[in-house]
C-alpha cells in the first residue's frame with residue numbers, strides 16, 4: 001500500500017479543483033477522494049443529486065462481533081466552495097500556495113482543509129490495520145453552500161445510516177462548537193392586476209400588497225423562548241423586487257426573507273404561521289430549508305471531546321454555538337440525531353473572504369484530533 005498523503009497535500013489537491021458553487025461541479029473532487037479512500041481500503045460509494053454534483057460516502061469497517069459493536073462515528077464536510085467575489089485576489093485562488101505557514105485558496109478554510117484532515121485520519125487508521133469495534137463513516141457532500149443539497153440527498157436516499165456521533169469539520173480554529181441555528185429562506189410573492197399608471201383605480205397594486213406584508217413582518221413574533229446557547233430566532237427581509245415600469249400598476253412583487261431558527265422550531269409550522277399572519281395576499285415558497293442542531297454540553301461524549309480539547313488547545317472549553325449552518329442540518333437527523341460537534345481547521349472569519357487561507361498548523365492539528373477521536377471511539 002502506498003504511503004498516506006499528508007492532510008496538507010490532500011487539501012492542496014482539493015483547492016486546485018474548481019468547485020465554485022454555483023455551478024458546483026464537485027464530481028472531479030469527489031472522484032479524486034473516492035480513488036484515494038478506495039485505494040486505502042475503505043468502501044466508497046458516490047451519489048449525484050444532479051449531473052456533476054457528486055457527494056461520497058466512505059466507510060472504514062470496524063471488527064468485532066455484533067454484540068460489542070458500537071454505532072459508527074461519522075465525519076462530515078462539503079467540497080463545494082463559494083464564488084470568488086468582486087475584489088481581486090492577491091494570490092491564485094486555485095493555486096494552493098503556502099506563504100508564511102498559511103495555505104491560500106478558495107475553500108482552504110471553508111472547508112477543504114477540514115475534509116482533507118479527516119480523510120487523512122481515516123487513511124492512517126486503515127493503514128495501521130487495527131479494526132476496533134466501530135465503523136468510521138465519512139460523508140463528503142456537494143452543494144452545502146446553497147443549502148445542504150448534497151447532504152440532504154444522502155439522507156433522503158439512505159446513503160448514511162445511524163451513527164453514534166458526528167464531527168462536522170467546518171472551520172472553528174479547532175474549537176468544539178455544539179450546534180447552530182437553522183435557516184429558512186423564503187420568497188414571498190404578491191400578485192395584482194396591471195393597469196395604466198394614470199388610472200391606478202383600474203388595477204390592483206402588487207407592490208402595495210408586498211409593502212403591507214413587509215411592514216407586518218417587522219413585528220412578527222416567533223413566540224419561542226431564546227435558546228440557552230443559540231439565542232433568539234431572527235427574521236430579516238433581504239431583497240425586494242417588483243413592477244414593470246414607472247407608469248404601470250405592478251401586477252407582481254416579491255421579496256425574500258432570511259429566518260434563522262432554533263433547533264426545536266418546526267419549519268413547516270413557521271411557514272403556515274406566516275401564511276396565516278400575512279393573510280391571503282402573499283404566496284410563500286421555500287428557497288432554503290435546513291434545521292438547527294444542538295447537543296447539550298452535559299452529554300457524555302461531548303464531555304469527552306471537551307476534555308480532549310482542553311488538553312490539545314490548552315484552554316478551558318466553554319459551550320459555544322456556530323454562527324453559520326452546516327451539513328449537520330441534514331446529516332444529524334439522517335443519522336438518528338446523535339451528539340454532533342462542529343470542529344475544524346481555519347479561522348471562521350476567513351470563510352468566504354478574498355485571499356482566504358488556513359493556517360497549516362490547524363490542518364495538522366485537526367488531523368491528529370480526528371485520529372484521536374476515531375481511535376477512542378473504536379477503542380483501538
Ligand SMILES: [Zn+2]
Pocket residue numbers: 078110111144170
Ligand atoms: Zn462550509
